[in-house]
Amino acid sequence: MAIKKFMYVNRKPPYGTVYALESLEVVLIGAAFDQDVSLAFIGDGVYQLTKGQNTEAIGQKNFSPVYSALGDYEVTKIYIEKESLEERGLTLDDLQHLVWEDEDEDYAEKDSIRLVSRAELADVMAEQEIILSF
Amino acid sequence: MSLLHTINKSPFESNTFDTCLGYALDGSTVLLIEDGVYAATTDTSAAEKIKNASSGVTFAVLGPDLQARGLEGKLADGIKVVDYEGFVNLVAENDSVQSWL
Amino acid sequence: MKFSIQINEGPYQHQASDTAYQFAKAALAAGHEIFRIFFYHDGVNNGTRLAIPPQDDRNIVALWTALAKDNDLDMVICIAAAQRRGLMDADEAKRQGLDADNIAEGFRISGLGQLIEAGIEADRLVVFGA
Numbered sequence: 001m002a003i004k005k006f007m008y009v010n011r012k013p014p015y016g017t018v019y020a021l022e023s024l025e026v027v028l029i030g031a032a033f034d035q036d037v038s039l040a041f042i043g044d045g046v047y048q049l050t051k052g053q054n055t056e057a058i059g060q061k062n063f064s065p066v067y068s069a070l071g072d073y074e075v076t077k078i079y080i081e082k083e084s085l086e087e088r089g090l091t092l093d094d095l096q097h098l099v100w101e102d103e104d105e106d107y108a109e110k111d112s113i114r115l116v117s118r119a120e121l122a123d124v125m126a127e128q129e130i131i132l133s134f
Numbered sequence: 135m136s137l138l139h140t141i142n143k144s145p146f147e148s149n150t151f152d153t154c155l156g157y158a159l160d161g162s163t164v165l166l167i168e169d170g171v172y173a174a175t176t177d178t179s180a181a182e183k184i185k186n187a188s189s190g191v192t193f194a195v196l197g198p199d200l201q202a203r204g205l206e207g208k209l210a211d212g213i214k215v216v217d218y219e220g221f222v223n224l225v226a227e228n229d230s231v232q233s234w235l
Numbered sequence: 236m237k238f239s240i241q242i243n244e245g246p247y248q249h250q251a252s253d254t255a256y257q258f259a260k261a262a263l264a265a266g267h268e269i270f271r272i273f274f275y276h277d278g279v280n281n282g283t284r285l286a287i288p289p290q291d292d293r294n295i296v297a298l299w300t301a302l303a304k305d306n307d308l309d310m311v312i313c314i315a316a317a318q319r320r321g322l323m324d325a326d327e328a329k330r331q332g333l334d335a336d337n338i339a340e341g342f343r344i345s346g347l348g349q350l351i352e353a354g355i356e357a358d359r360l361v362v363f364g365a
Contacts, residue, residue: 004355009232011150019243022276025315029347033355043153083156122157125232126137130354132241133233133362142250142365168250198257218261225359226236226267235243235364 006030007038007128010045014064015055020048021063023134028066031073038077038128039070040121046084049095064096071100071112078112081121137162138228141170142235145180154234155183160190163224165216167196171203174213181210196221238262239353240272243364245280246295247288252281255363256298263306271309271353272299274342276364279317282310284339296339303341310342311349 008027014020030037041049048067055062070078078098085091098112116124125131139158145151151173158164166174173180174195184193194214200206209215216224225231240259244251259269274281286296303310312322321337324344328336338344354360 002355006351006354011235018276022316026275026347026350030351032348033351035351035355043149118153118156122159125157126135126159126162128137128232129230130360131230131232131362132350132354132360133235133364134243142254168254196254199254218257219265221258222262222265222267225238225262225361231359231361233362233364235362 004035004129005038005127006035006130006132007040007125009040009042009125009131009133010048011043012134013044013047014053015058015060019134020045023132024063024066026132026134027070027075028073031075037075038079038124039075040079040081040125041084042081042121043084044088046080046088046090046095049080049098050090051094051096067096068098070098074100076100076110076112077114079114079116079121079124081118082115083118085115135229136227138224138231139164140231140233141166141173142168142233144169145173145178150234151180152183155187157232158187158191160188163192163194163228165194165196165221165224166213167199167221171195171199171205174200174210175205175208176210178210181213184210185212194220194224236359237268237270237357239270239357239360241350241353241360241362241364242272242274242278242281243276243362245277246286248277249365251363251365252278252295252299253293255361256295256302258361258363259302259308263302269306269308270357271311271349272303273350273353274310274312275316275350277316277320278364279312279320279322282312282317282322282339282342283337285337300339300341308341311353312338312342312344313350314344314346317344
């Protein structure tokens with residue numbers, strides 16, 4: 001099967017609507033297809049990755065721990081738009097630390113998150129063949 | 135690689151239009167559809183931004199959506215009007231599509 | 236050229252399904268092929284056969300069914316999204332012990348893998364949503 005560059009663009013925050021959760025479900029299923037996958041978090045999408053989410057009192061499932069498993073699914077390119085974080089008064093310290101293990105380097109732990117400017121992310125987006133927007 | 139961007143939200147309700155402009159590289163096309171067409175109308179800050187955008191970016195609006203909203207006569211300069219067939223052509227002519235949902 | 240289409244919103248609430256329908260019709264008229272139309276999120280509600288819009292309004296479900304019939308389209312409703320929202324085909328209703336099913340003609344229920352495959356197999360994927 002051909003390998004294509006897939007990008008999942010996440011621009012919506014979690015819980016208020018179902019898009020974030022159902023986008024994550026696509027990413028997990030899509031991982032089985034061995035495509036060249038990138039995730040982009042832009043705008044309110046960056047709120048999907050905040051640390052310390054606790055949904056107990058709103059009666060919804062907390063799906064934020066799933067993001068830390070993405071490395072095991074070989075989803076290792078997670079782009080965060082710098083401007084979006086800054087606009088929201090956030091830094092990378094407010095987000096989960098996502099890592100993957102590099103088999104080729106004796107399972108060395110590497111950062112999955114790539115903090116990039118809008119201009120840099122625009123270049124990455126322009127290289128994609130399939131863009132799934134949520 | 136050229137990208138077709140579609141925007142379906144009013145620039146007065148959401149910052150999607152501004153975000154998209156930051157992603158529209160030279161050679162790409164921005165197509166305004168559904169409630170996105172309000173960005174294509176005269177005397178708006180959005181139309182001003184389109185006017186001042188890089189000449190390498192093409193702006194288009196989906197005519198049927200503009201007509202439906204009664205704003206065909208208010209189309210700002212520098213924006214190409216396409217019908218659904220034109221939308222299809224834009225998808226085919228560009229390498230991929232980013233829908234700014 | 237081969238297109239795939241993803242629809243993320245249900246009928247009537249949002250224009251997404253209408254736009255996708257007009258787009259699909261225009262693509263077919265221009266001689267393009269549609270590999271698959273995938274309904275996700277509330278988009279699964281486009282596939283209920285129990286919708287009865289007023290007579291002077293368009294019947295979006297019926298429009299999709301007719302377009303699929305005339306052009307042999309593959310219209311897939313995501314099973315995970317469908318089960319959450321109560322969209323069932325006869326087999327699934329039976330399996331779940333439910334007393335009714337509601338899938339319209341021309342639609343089928345299948346997994347999310349069908350969306351990824353739609354992206355891989357088509358030359359372009361276009362997403363319509365909110």
